[in-house]
Amino acid sequence: MTSIFYIFIALILVIYFWLKKRNNYWNDRGFLQPESKGSFMGVTKGKTPFQGLDDHYKSFKGRAKAIGIYQFFVPSIFPTDPELIKHILMKDFSYFHDRGMYHNKEADPTSAHLLSLDGQDWRDRRTKMSPIFTSGKMKMMFENVDKISDKLVEVLKKNIKTSNVHDMKRWSQKFTADNIGNVAFGLECNCIEDENSAFMKYGRRLLDLKPFEIIKFIFAINLPDLARMLKIRSNPKDAGDFFLNTFLQTFEYRQAYNIVRSDFVSLLLGLKHLYTPLELAAEAFLVFAAGYETSSTLMTFTLYELALNQEIQDKLREEITTGIEENDGKLTYEMLFEFKYLDMVVNEALRKYPPIPILFRKCVKDYKIPGTNLIIPTGIKALINVYSLHHDPEYFPEPSKFDPKRFSDENTKNIKSCTFLPFGEGQRNCIGMRFGQMQSKMAILKLVKNFKFSPCDKTLIPMKFETFAPFISPKGGMWLKVEKI
Ligand code: HEM
Numbered sequence: 088m089t090s091i092f093y094i095f096i097a098l099i100l101v102i103y104f105w106l107k108k109r110n111n112y113w114n115d116r117g118f119l120q121p122e123s124k125g126s127f128m129g130v131t132k133g134k135t136p137f138q139g140l141d142d143h144y145k146s147f148k149g150r151a152k153a154i155g156i157y158q159f160f161v162p163s164i165f166p167t168d169p170e171l172i173k174h175i176l177m178k179d180f181s182y183f184h185d186r187g188m189y190h191n192k193e194a195d196p197t198s199a200h201l202l203s204l205d206g207q208d209w210r211d212r213r214t215k216m217s218p219i220f221t222s223g224k225m226k227m228m229f230e231n232v233d234k235i236s237d238k239l240v241e242v243l244k245k246n247i248k249t250s251n252v253h254d255m256k257r258w259s260q261k262f263t264a265d266n267i268g269n270v271a272f273g274l275e276c277n278c279i280e281d282e283n284s285a286f287m288k289y290g291r292r293l294l295d296l297k298p299f300e301i302i303k304f305i306f307a308i309n310l311p312d313l314a315r316m317l318k319i320r321s322n323p324k325d326a327g328d329f330f331l332n333t334f335l336q337t338f339e340y341r342q343a344y345n346i347v348r349s350d351f352v353s354l355l356l357g358l359k360h361l362y363t364p365l366e367l368a369a370e371a372f373l374v375f376a377a378g379y380e381t382s383s384t385l386m387t388f389t390l391y392e393l394a395l396n397q398e399i400q401d402k403l404r405e406e407i408t409t410g411i412e413e414n415d416g417k418l419t420y421e422m423l424f425e426f427k428y429l430d431m432v433v434n435e436a437l438r439k440y441p442p443i444p445i446l447f448r449k450c451v452k453d454y455k456i457p458g459t460n461l462i463i464p465t466g467i468k469a470l471i472n473v474y475s476l477h478h479d480p481e482y483f484p485e486p487s488k489f490d491p492k493r494f495s496d497e498n499t500k501n502i503k504s505c506t507f508l509p510f511g512e513g514q515r516n517c518i519g520m521r522f523g524q525m526q527s528k529m530a531i532l533k534l535v536k537n538f539k540f541s542p543c544d545k546t547l548i549p550m551k552f553e554t555f556a557p558f559i560s561p562k563g564g565m566w567l568k569v570e571k572i
Pocket residue numbers: 201202203213373374375377378379381382385442443446447508509510511512513514515516517518519520522523524527
């Protein structure tokens with residue numbers, strides 16, 4: 088009994104001294120670090136991770152190019168200086184080409200894809216997949232996206248007869264799930280008409296994690312090597328299996344009947360001599376996972392700001408209606424990208440509400456921060472808080488004002504490099520940017536052309552965010568009044 092007591096005390100002491108040492112990891116290396124240690128970037132204070140980081144950004148900006156932080160005692164680096172961010176994302180990419188994300192091809196096939204792969208594996212796959220995302224390939228998919236956005240308008244028109252207050256986050260999700268299900272899995276998913284359809288159900292399942300799944304997810308982010316050893320599944324098994332099996336069935340069917348369509352499935356099938364069907368299924372899963380919530384988030388917050396700023400909404404509607412009328416009522420792929428005010432509005436929504444507010448990079452060899460004697464050690468992750476840069480009054484004066492003029496041709500030239508990063512930057516930036524812009528712009532255009540959006544009693548003013556959401560997300564949905572024009 089006495090020896091168990093001594094072992095227990097010894098264990099407590101070891102943990103105590105290890106934590107003490109760990110808490111000084113950054114001070115010991117000459118970096119500044121915030122007082123509150125060990126919390127998950129402020130989540131414990133009821134804030135989102137990007138808001139927690141933003142508190143540190145405000146306290147330390149100008150005092151250091153980067154500070155040391157801890158996520159559950161795992162040290163990370165938090166660069167606050169755009170010049171250093173530029174080095175990390177672009178100039179010194181060879182030191183930061185990985186994200187250090189969890190992936191395990193065998194135990195969790197949905198985790199091994201372009202977003203998470205490291206080093207040469209990532210580089211090879213990015214080279215092979217880049218031709219899938221060119222402007223020409225996106226143009227091929229335009230017709231499908233156009234058709235699905237018309238369906239969105241038609242079904243929403245029917246629904247506003249019963250009630251004119253709607254959760255536009257849910258409608259945006261239904262649209263992107265239908266769209267991506269169609270182009271990445273080759274199926275009519277029926278999400279717009281039936282919100283309990285399989286694609287909606289499993290799309291939501293990827294985000295609505297149960298408490299144990301949240302713990303597994305955070306564990307896999309922070310300790311990917313240990314998670315790999317323990318063969319953890321980072322995505323819910325039922326959702327992962329659904330997406331993999333659905334893709335594999337379409338894959339076999341298309342091969343058997345030699346079917347070629349203008350979509351991601353056929354483009355991925357073109358890589359079948361290089362990758363196994365399961366590897367390609369993981370990429371189709373990623374197209375869904377990376378494109379579903381990001382684009383719907385962009386749509387959601389754009390509609391929110393248009394509802395709060397009626398004059399901007401009217402001006403946008405005027406541009407769209409006139410442009411389409413002048414082209415004999417037809418909308419083309421080129422026109423979608425030529426609507427200047429639409430582009431300015433969308434960019435301003437991406438600034439205020441970047442769907443992915445934090446970028447990750449892992450340092451793969453010791454890196455000396457230029458102009459200092461500070462070294463970022465190998466294996467440390469850099470967290471770039473896009474939200475802070477987008478809300479810094481030095482780069483965007485009056486940051487809480489929704490002002491599309493910031494993105495006029497004249498003003499865009501003055502935006503400091505690496506302070507506007509909605510799609511990331513450098514060789515690891517968003518490969519699906521054009522598709523994301525195409526589907527979001529298309530839906531916003533059709534919605535604004537056909538409906539007037541305004542605030543209602545349930546609209547969040549000021550905006551509040553969900554604390555545990557992996558993407559920036561309005562608390563309790565995005566409720567707006569919707570009227571037919
Ligand atoms: C509005 C919509 C979207 C936004 C705001 C967005 C944003 C981002 C961001 C911030 C990153 C990380 C970039 C970095 O670390 O530098 C990223 C990566 C990525 N995105 Fe997107 N994304 C969107 C839509 C899409 C779509 C539709 C797809 C697929 C069709 C997609 C596929 C990817 C992939 C595969 C990566 C990883 C690239 C790599 O590591 O090589 N994204 N996205």
